[in-house]
Amino acid sequence: MPSKDWEFIGEDDLGGLDGECEYCGKELRYTHMVTHPNWGTMIVGEKCCDNLTESTVGSEQHVEFSNYVHRRKTFINSPKWCILPGGERFIERAGIAIEIVPAHDGSFRFNLDNVKGQGIHATLLDAQISAFDYVESGKASEFLAERRRRLTEHNAVNGAIFSGQIHVSRDSKNFRTQR
Structure with missing residues (x-):
């Protein structure tokens, strides 16, 4: 060896x-x-x-x-968890608001900064661990930053359309934008 x-x-x-x-x-x-x-x-x-x-x-x-x-x-064991009567739990970690929400079937999911999570977790503990790991890895911050960037871009385009800066015309097959 x-x-x-x-x-x-x-x-x-x-x-x-x-x-x-x-x-x-x-x-x-x-x-x-x-x-x-x-x-x-x-x-x-x-x-x-x-x-x-x-x-x-x-x-x-x-x-x-x-x-x-x-x-x-x-x-997981933090006394900072705020528990509501419906079973929802809230805490902040690394500047991100984490909400763990129970479903009717007994499963759980987590939301970050009011963005609904997609993952379903069998237990509260699984949801807490998953939320912690996602935030701790930096992936949550990356996801939320990219989401904010896309929303800002989307809102800027919509604002330009509604203010008349961009003209949207439609013919029979295509959409076109003109400045």
Whole structure:
């Protein structure tokens, strides 16, 4: 087995001591996946990951992952959740208003800044985790910024049409705009 040139790929939390390091045989909860061009992929523990990659990537990723899990637990259990009589829940995270809405069938979805979410989640916890992950990843901010940009563009075009700056004419087959 090569002792150099290993590369870190990712990590996972198994939830219990359900894994085993393929390098030293130790029981694992947190697994780190490493790969080598001449060996393939291996599941190892934090220290073996650091040794094989000749870095502290395993330790750093573990700390980062632990912090992420702590932030997610804090978000889910936050006393800042506002719960309405209909079961709707509200909280703000990273400047984004998050609303979790129960459906009649017992499922849940989340809305961001009053934009209705498309995903259906079986439980409240699933919806909370999904909302947290979406906001935390930065994808929610990207989505909302793009949506605002499109709405601004749309409103500018409509404003120009209604103010007479753009003339819309229609013949039998085509729409045309003229300035």
